[in-house]
Amino acid sequence: VPVTPALGQVENAFVEEAPERAHAGDPHAFDLLIRITSPRLYRLAARLTGSFDDAEDVVQESFEKMVAAFKASAFMSRSAMEAWLYRVVANGALKVLRKRKRSRALAEQAPPRGEVPARAEQRAELAILTSWLLELPDEQRVALVLKELEGLSTTEVASVLECTEGAVEQRLVRARATLRARYGNE
């Protein structure tokens, strides 16, 4: 069942409710926050790793890191936290890709039985996307996915990747040049 973000409640979900409830010992303090932020994070992880299974693990690890960072008061505002989560998910996905390169493992496991057709289609598209972006260096791949698929602005990509806008532009230019050279004539 797809989850739609409960927009409008986002601010309260983190800025007011979550820290207070978490400090009070409520183990479900972040439930709403997870519900709101996870669709974008999960989609990003899937697009980067090309695998639903890996994406699920990456997002879980990122939320666990979020709790650790929250305990250490590493971020204070929701927007900062969201960018932080985006960055953690992107890095987590890259880690999966590097590990996969080393082990030469298959990109995706066999689809589960009874998978709905829409999900199967998405799985197939992810496989195509993964093979498409395979030749790009990690930094360029993340920049391209964030900009072209996730629709972030250059400034936002720079914020997620913690680099300058110029560096983002450079990565995008190089990624496009590589793809153009590889697929331009197909």
Added chain:
Amino acid sequence: MSDFDAPLARMRAATEGIAPTERQLARWQAAVALALTERPRPPRSRLWMAVAALAAGICVLAGVGALKTATGVHRVDATGGPVLTEAARFHFAQELIQDDHWLEARYELRKMSPGYPGVAGYLARAEREVPNELALDAANAALERGDLAAASKALDRVSADSSQYARAQQLRHALDVRTLEIMVLAQQARGEGDQERMKQLTDSILAVRRSDMTGPALDLESGKVVGAPRPEEAGVLRFLEGDLTGAIALEDDCATKSVVKCKATARGMREFAEMYKKLEDLDAHGLKKLLALDREITDGRRSKLAKTAGIKLGATLCKSATAARAAGQYARAGELASQARLADPENNCASAILSDLKIRAHDLFMLAYSLKDQDPDQAVEKFKLVIQMTAADSEDSVKAAKWIRELQ
């Protein structure tokens, strides 16, 4: 649209609907709940991995420490020096590459096993970049000894796709500055009727002309300057580099030949210098004036000194923007943050505020959208706020305006 934009758009659309299932949500929520309430003990295998990683880390640190102590430099003699682990050497090579020290990086990478992940790719890049690095070093040395022709030839050897683009641009700019200065001297010599000196000076820059040069050109046949530079340009170039004294001296020199523009530029530069002395005491208004003066002098280009002022103005404006945001004055916060980013494009604070406002505006838009049927008046109020918080051409602003028209 390029050839691969269409499949990219298709993939974007095809993967747009990816969303977690309730089972996945439940799993994440349970994991976070566990992390919040417990301090999980790592399983035995993880403990062993942690111990092994710690031991490896100590070895790497010891190796690097010993290396630095023994040699004082990064390179290691294969016959006697301490040995770095592959991982440590790879990391070291990556750091060298980040600093564009390709020659040294190649030296380190060649010592590694070719099968180590990433080594082959980096080595291939190093093979391409080392000649560029050497050419840039040669250009730098030639510029330092005043041999403009040699510097130009060396810069021509740098490939267009080099990752050392910024350094190449910097050296090209320095070469342009030196060339223009000599051109001004050549023009003066010509004006004084000293043909021999004029020829000597123009000869030295004959080989420098490039297609992307912004300054005047030389007639290769006659060796004379054609399309004469703007008289104040030499001083302005010095100004752009942050050399106020040199710039004013050049403009004054130019002004003695009764060139009105040079007098005006020199006056502007003096005013800039006076204001710049009090940079620390300038408020936002003063800083804006200083930057306007810089734009006037440099014809829209920004000098190095103005960059400092821009950073200060950006910080000042962003402080006000932060306060406005805290007070709930989102429109004002957005305007101030935009101004801050204009003054200092690298101002992270401004980018963060603008990004935050964009998110808030979108959330507010969605809230207003959900209210439009039950409480249209409140929805209109919120749509109006969205318009104040966002740029006029943003999607949320356009949609909000449309809904206000429909609801009123």
